[in-house]
Amino acid sequence: MQAHQRMLDPTSKGPHSGEFPLLQTAGLTKRYGDFLANDSIDIDVWPKEIHALLGENGAGKSTLVKAIYGLIQPSAGEIRWQGERINLSGPSDARRRGIGMVFQHFSLFDNLTVAENVALGLDGRESFKDMSARLEQVSKTYGLPLDPRREVWQLSVGERQRIEIVRALMQDPKFLILDEPTAVLTPQEADQLFIVLERLKAEGRAILYISHKLEEVKRLCDTATILRGGRKVATCNPRLETAASLARMMVGSEIKEVKAASARKSTVPRLVVNDLSLAPGEAHGVRLKHISFELKGGEILGIAGVAGNGQDELFAALSGERLSKDPGTVVIEGIAAGHLSITQRRKLGAAFVPEERLGHGTAPRMKLSENALLTGHAASGMVHRGFIDNAATLKTVDRATETFDVRKAKRDPEAASLSGGNLQKFIVGREILRNPAVLVVSQPTWGVDAGAAAVIRQALLDLATAGAAVLVTSQDLDELTEIADRIAVMFHGKLSAPLAVSEASREKLGLLMGGSSLEPREAAHAVGA
Amino acid sequence: MQLVLEKRAERSGTIALVSPLIAIGLTIVTMVILFALLGKNPLLALHAYFIAPLTDGYSLQEIAVKATPLVMIAIGLSLCYLANAWNIGAEGQFLIGAVAGSWIAVKTQGTDAGVWVLPAMFVLAAAAGALYALIPAICKVKFGASEILTSLMLVYVADLFLDYLVRGPWRDPHGFNFPTTAEFDPVATVPLLIEGGRLHLGSIIALLVVAAAAILLARTIKGFEIRVVGAAPRAARFGGFNANQLIILTFAVSGALAGLAGIIEVAGPVGHLQPGISPGYGFTAIIVAFLGRLNPLGILIAGLFLALTFIGGEQAQIAMKIPLDVTKVFQGILLFYVLACDSLILYRFKLVFSNRQVPRGAG
Structure with missing residues (x-):
């Protein structure tokens, strides 16, 4: 860890005006019970600086900015504003002083x-x-x-x-905090945002920019502070680093490269969707319009798109949480399944991993063995004549633990007690261990640490290699280009024609995510590929 | 320094067991204050409530007799509550069961009907209780009507219906105009377990119900379904479980158990149909269900405990002229503390010492 200590020399503040940083934290510590969310963090942000705050989920980024914005009181240490120590009584106090914040969740x-x-x-x-x-x-x-x-x-x-x-x-505001602002934007929208941020910087404001997208931090930010496990690992100039070196500092170790099997070949169609249209189930929901695609065994289809364009509705229609009047709209393993319940679809060999881990994918306050039963009761020999086979459910937990390296405090804890990454590994493992013919997975690595994300992506690739059809919905374009064979884009409830991953440049995907259609020539080319 | 509630990483199994005891302790402290305010000696009152009933055989039997309907109803309610279906109308289902079962008893009165009478009364009472409970359940599923309100309102309908029957068509012609049916024939009466005692067959049935519910919840997929629908509705739907079907099922089962408890009470300890056959069993059973942690064994213990308060209340009234309504106050306070203490299963108290230091000079 010491090797990463690349502290800026405080005397070499050439480009910065004034003798004090605009905002400074000194030894800022926040303790929740026995847990140190922030452990003695020092950070200096100068006027005319876009300062990145980098770290994995749970590294302490949110805690730090909440303290700076007056939402929480630090347990120890201090915040200095233009060189003077301040005690913020709340967000309105922070706003009065000139600290603004744009939250990730609106x-x-x-x-x-x-x-x-x-x-x-x-x-x-x-x-x-x-x-x-x-x-x-x-x-x-x-x-x-x-x-x-x-x-x-x-x-x-x-x-x-x-x-x-x-x-x-x-x-x-003199100082603006942005929490993962590009997570919900298309690449083009993100570019527009960067122009605004550059302009704010030129006006002499400072920006604290939270992100885990390394390329964009390298492009935009003057300084980066990296947090890991509640501690500051380093402050550096991101332009002098590589994405890999930044990632190493964030994670603390090398991340395993995901290996795509070269010999993956597609076989028979296992999941076919024919002209699926569905009215929204709730107010302000998205109507699905004429969605069609075909997914063969051995193939991974990625679905990109800005959140809220019908991905959730499509997942519900595929899983059977919402039924379609026309059975032929969803065909699983050659059987019309649009009218079948989720249990019947599972019996046909389909498996599903929803976006929300707690409360949708698992019952948070139930044990892992019970959560194994949740999706396994129909087709995994866990129930005999209405009676639960506890040995079988526990065996699933043990197998998932072993195969996917699920770390937990005891053999069979409650789902809510696992970290996001470990719970996601369990959920994906629980479904993969059933050897599904079709796996529909939504946001497989959302909010998951990099190590777990690599395990999960590898598992999806291996499943496809073994002959299953895999449908992955994700907001993360890098993830889709890494594992998918083809990528389609959802916009306003419609699904674009899939592009082969070699054809799917960020620009093209960005245009589709923003609702523009590709040039006819280009589109025809992509479909033919 | 301040006291804050802090979320636990996992639910505390210890507190889940201890919380009802803490609640009972707090209730007793509150009652001591209440007795003192009423000008009664708190120690004597507590003795009358909790110790005296345990000291003679007759009272012990009476506790079991009172616990029988409480436990049967509470088991049914616990299934509803676990599945997030809020049946508040067990009192009405209890009365309708009593009425339906009594119909056979009244119609066969004085005939030479055989041993089939009592089983037939049980079956009809359970069916009537279930059907009566299905009214709010179906209104909930079909129209989204709050089952809390509809099931509660139907209590008063059942109450008045019973009142009408015993004052009108079913009134005992030789009953000096009292609103009651004639005493049921022996074939229409629940047999006693001890000759000359009070304990009857209903207590055995209640124990069987407890055992069946324990197996259902712990070992079967249906029990799992009930628990997961209540604990995480969206996850339950993802698991392929239908919450609406479960509302119908749990209401029907709990209505059937309440109806069965109703006929057992009428054909057992009471012996005939009359108004006031229930001192609020259907409502007290709600307390029993929560005090028993919605767990069958817990409900058995809680049912015995609340039966004790009924008997103790009677004794306190006789011996110390404490109004019988104090028993209801006791039960209400108990439910309040049980629900309050339950928050400690997921949260814990923590003393936090303020981190705000006095600003030093120029800062």
Whole structure:
């Protein structure tokens, strides 16, 4: 770890103006019970700096920025603002001083207009009319187009994020915190955001940029502070590092490369979707429109797209959590299954891994053996004449533990007590051990540490190599290009024609994710590939 | 320094067992204060409530007799509550079961009907209780009506229906105009276990129900389904379990058990149908279900404990002129503390010493 200590020399602050950092934490520590979420963290952020905060899930990034934004009180250490020690009483105190924050999860009211949402987030001295005018002006100045009169539910995720950014900018912050802002954006939208951030920097503001996308940090950020397990590992200039060296600092060890088997060949169609259309199940849900694709054994199809474009609805329609009136819309192993329940589809050889681990993929307060039973009761010999075979469910837990390196405190703990990565390994393992013919998996490595992500991706590749058809929905384009053979994009409930992964450049996928269609010539070329 | 509730990583099995005991302890402390405010000697009152009933054979039998309907109803309710179906109307299902079973008893009165009478009364009572419970269940599933309200309101319907029958068509012609049916014939009466005693066959049935529920919940896929639908509805749907079917099933089972308890009470200790056959068994059973941790064995113990409060309340009224309603106050306070203590299963208290230091000089 000592090798990574690349502390900046405090005397060589050439490009920075002023003698104090704009914001500084010294020995900042946050303790939750016996757990140190932040262990004595020092970080300096100067004006005109885009400072990346890098780390895996659980490294302590969120805790640190929550303390800086006044949402939590540090257990020890201090925060200095322009050289002076401050005690923030809460977020409004932080905003008054000039600290703004854009959260990863938006706090917007769907049924209110843009202007009303912004007004609710401001401290509210000016009239609604003045505020609306200023909102339009700010959004124009920074190239963040927004119609103040539209209701939020009509807006795309990118537009919703703009509301949050504009809301923060309207308070004229000197220091802006952005929590994984590009997680929900297409590559093109991300590029537009970077232009805005460069401009804010040029105006003399400082930005603390939380991310785990290393390429974008290398491109955008002047400084990077890397956290691991609640501690600061290093502060460095990301432009002088490689993505691999940054990843090594984040993870603390080399990450195993995922190996695609070269001899993977597709066989018979195992999952076919024919012109699937489905009305949304809930208000503001997405209507699925004429979705068709064919997935052969030995093949991995990736589905990209910005969240909220119908991926959840497609998963529910494929799994049988929502039924289709027309049986022929979903065909599993040659059998029309659109009208069959999830249990019947499992009996046909399908397996499913939903995005949400706790509460959907598992019952959080039940033991792993019971969660093995949850999806295994229909077709895995765990139930005899209505009675549960406890030995069989425990055996599944043990096998998943062994095969996928699930780390846990005891043999059969509650699902909620496992870390995200270990629980995801268990869930994926539980399904793969059933030897499915078809695996439909949503966001397989979302919020999972890099080591576990590699194990899971490898497992998906191995499953396809063994002859199964695998459908992976992911927001992470790097993940899809790494493991998929073809990639299709969901937009507004429609699915594009799949592109072979060799044809699927970031630019093309980005266009599809933003709703543009590819040039006819190009599209025809891609389908023919 | 402040006291905060902190989430536990895993639910605490120890607290799950100890929490009802803490709740009982807190309830007793509260009752001592209440007795003192009423101007009664708290120690004597506690003795009348909890010790005196345990000291003679007659009272012990009476505790078992009172615990019988409580346990049977609470077992059914626990299945509902585990599956997140909120049946509050067991009292009504109990009364309807009593009425339906009594119908056979009334119609066969004075005939030479054979030993089939009592089993037929049981079957009809259970069926009627189940059907009565299905009304709120179906309203919930089909129309989304809150089963809490509908099941509760149906209690009063059942209560008045029973009242009408015993004042009108079923009234004993030789009963001096009292609102009651004639005493049931011996073939329509639940047999006693001890000659000349109070303990009857119903207590054995209650024990069998406890055993069946324990096996159902711990060992069968249906029991797992009940638990997972309540604990994690979305995960249950992902597992292929249908929450609506389960609402129907658990309401039907709990209605059947309440109805059966109703006819056992009428054809057993009471001996005829009359208003006031239940001192609120259907409501007290809700407390029994929660005090017993929705666990069959726990419910058996909790049922005996609450039966003790009924008997103790009667004794306290006779010996110390403490109003019988104090028993209901006791039961209400107990439920309050049980639910409060249950939060300690998932959370723990922690003393936090403030981290705010006095700013030093210029800072």
